[in-house]
């Protein structure tokens with residue numbers, strides 16, 4: 001694991017630094033991000049600018065709108081852009097999760113028409129896996145797709161679909177056969193989200209935003225040409241998406257440490273800089289150790305991927321530790337801020353109310369992309385080699401699995 005730039009990588013870093021200096025917005029302590037709609041428009045404009053400059057989706061081939069570079073170049077880009085106030089991870093679900101599925105399963109014509117528009121955020125994509133009765137156990141999903149002629153007719157409901165209200169397309173996992181085991185009866189498609197029969201209902205969150213949605217399908221049609229992979233091959237296709245999700249979120253999931261480090265340098269407690277307080281120093285040391293550990297294990301995974309490997313189950317470690325730490329830090333930071341912790345106005349609160357917002361969104365980060373318990377199961381089974389947890393429905397036809405719902 002050597003993270004010193006090679007001469008070629010140093011040259012690329014210099015080029016990126018110069019471009020960002022000329023084009024990106026510097027971080028400021030004041031001013032807010034505005035409404036959710038404004039943040040969305042700002043993100044679209046930023047992605048288009050990055051695309052026009054040739055830095056979008058660094059690892060994708062040039063003919064599909066990428067830069068044709070390596071995973072290490074992508075890390076360099078992420079490190080440099082993180083120094084600016086730009087929403088570079090905003091469309092990570094499309095580019096990080098759906099993009100690889102299209103790249104792997106779609107026809108050449110679909111790839112050349114869809115991927116560059118995804119890279120420039122001209123088209124926005126969402127991932128439609130979770131359902132009211134299928135989250136951790138996504139293979140328990142019930143949204144049905146039935147083949148009529150050369151079209152699939154889709155009926156059912158998805159939930160927690162991030163960004164669906166803005167999306168042009170979605171990658172959707174459906175039940176296509178109930179006579180076989182739950183893993184063998186699913187098929188993956190991409191769907192036009194603006195067509196009749198697709199009804200998107202935003203969910204109001206406790207932080208005031210509506211980032212995710214319920215999506216209802218009522219006889220929505222998908223041409224068979226939009227099938228991604230084999231009929232019944234949906235589980236394998238979904239694993240490919242989830243593996244890429246691990247890789248994509250490992251670069252953008254917050255752990256709260258950099259912001260906490262900044263905060264403690266600016267606060268006072270009983271007339272003394274808070275950073276001199278032994279209890280605060282103890283927390284700082286613990287969280288720094290975890291932050292450094294996550295960074296090292298992410299780098300180890302990226303090195304493996306750069307050498308042609310696949311993102312491994314080790315990413316679950318970073319997800320678990322980072323998401324818990326992010327929530328603990330947010331809670332602790334608000335306590336340190338005392339009365340100021342209650343001020344949510346971005347223009348008045350320290351760090352544009354970062355921790356006030358984080359306290360309300362941090363619980364969601366512990367669920368999104370797999371809950372803490374699911375991460376622990378992955379680490380136990382796939383990293384430590386412990387026995388699998390019992391699966392009562394193993395080998396059973398989907399239609400025979402006991403449930404309160406109709407099949």
Ligand SMILES: Cc1cc2nc3c(=O)[nH]c(=O)nc-3n(C[C@H](O)[C@H](O)[C@H](O)COP(=O)(O)OP(=O)(O)OC[C@H]3O[C@@H](n4cnc5c(N)ncnc54)[C@H](O)[C@@H]3O)c2cc1C
Nearest residue numbers: 127128129130135136160161162364367368369370371373
């Ligand atoms: C911010 C956010 C964004 C999201 N975006 C998307 C999206 O874009 N697309 C999408 O498809 N989904 C999305 N999701 C859904 C997310 O994938 C699910 O919330 C997650 O997989 C958990 O599923 P669930 O909510 O149904 O909880 P459940 O699976 O019902 O879990 C309930 C509880 O049981 C525990 N549990 C479940 N199974 C086990 C087990 N085997 N062992 C031990 N404990 C277990 C869980 O850890 C949890 O505590 C998003 C969620 C959030 C919070």
